[in-house]
Amino acid sequence: MLAIQVHEGGELRHEAVQDPVAAPGEVVVELRAAALNRRDLLVAGGTYPFSLPLIPGSDGAGVRRDTGEEVVIYPALRWGPHEEAFGADFQVLGGPRNGTYAELVAVPEANVFAKPARLSWEEAAAFPLAALTAYRALFSRGGLRGGETVLVLGAGSGVSTFAVQLAAQAGARVLVTSSSADKIEKSVALGAEGGVNYATEDWVAAVKGLGGADLVVDSIGSTWPQSLDCLRPGGRVVVFGATGGTEATIPVRPFYFGQWSLLGTMMGSPRDFAGLLAALDSGTWRPVIDSVSPLAEAARAVATMASGQHFGKLVLSCS
Structure with a gap:
């Protein structure tokens, strides 16, 4: 597959990498769109000392390879048993685990939810983390x-x-x-x-x-x-x-x-995500998209995010 990887020095390269393989309890999602978050700047800038190269990106929407269902990804991994705060094993998709700046991503099955029908692929990818x-x-x-x-x-x-x-x-x-x-x-x-x-x-x-x-x-x-x-x-x-x-x-x-x-506060629990989906279902609001760029132009989109000149979400088209 094609993906964006962070290399030493924060360089973002669009390159061919090995397809992800789903472990037990996981699924592979064919991504249609991914969205940028400020966390990606910290990953690329080395604030988080993750092993490189690494595929960044926490937000994505696409199609489950095993069932064909249209899904959106909940980006918090292993939140833990308490609502008050995440546990010791908590991670966010996109560092240290490979994320969504790619054509494919493997995630736990518990982290995929039905794509809200009234949202486009770009809108569905844009809302989870933010x-x-x-x-x-x-x-x-x-x-x-x-x-x-x-x-x-x-x-x-x-x-x-x-x-x-x-x-x-x-x-x-x-x-x-x-x-x-x-x-x-x-x-x-x-x-x-x-x-x-x-x-x-x-x-x-x-x-x-x-x-x-x-x-x-x-x-x-x-x-x-x-x-x-x-x-x-x-x-x-x-x-x-x-x-x-x-x-x-x-x-x-x-x-x-x-x-x-x-x-x-930081991110949100599975119960928070369920509440967010309910708020989406009961309302008319929708994600604000500043712009959509091809996956290959992720470095330019990240630079736009760093500049702070955008309004709303920056999105990558993955297919």
Whole structure:
């Protein structure tokens, strides 16, 4: 088969590799589409010390070779027995195990679900990891309820586009931040009430002026102090990324005076994925696709993701 492999130095090569073989309890999926995630940047950049060469990619949709069923892949491997957090054997497809930047992928049978009928191949490939992350952050960890205000930092990322739509569907008031007026406008079209341009104004003061937030979804990391400062009394910040930095310092007294909660999250359990599929079935929202590229042009798509100029998901056509 043809696949994209990460080699030493982060080089992405489109090359012929051996077809995957399904182990007991596994199936081979003929991929129609795969989607990019920021995790792929970390894999290619060496942040995760996986053995190379390696096929990256966590998201994919295609056809089961053994049954002919159209399926979408749940990208969390061996979540473990507890809903609160994944277990010691947890992995994500696409490192250290070969992932979906390929024509074929072998995965546990438990990780394939029926492709949502109303989604295209590209849309089906685009939603699992990012939408699952957004779903768990909002509901399983963040406890979002209808009527609350949620602030989503960094409009335009795959996770943020899902978070806006899922929160709006749940009856929440949604605000976003971005340095791009265009991305704020596009987020409003997805269901946000409005947004704050952090490049031109004090975004914390602006959010407070809009009444503050009950829940902040923060993928930046270095913004923990500001995210907490946006909260109403008893509010929550849910964190799942560190795109802006891996360290933050917060003032202690305001934290406990405000009776705030700071919660970590990552990916989602099989129960979260079932909840996400139910939310998809009951709603009209769909993945936002920025662009679709041939598998052979994965390196260019990864560079686009690194630039942050896209809005929504970047997808690869695998067949």
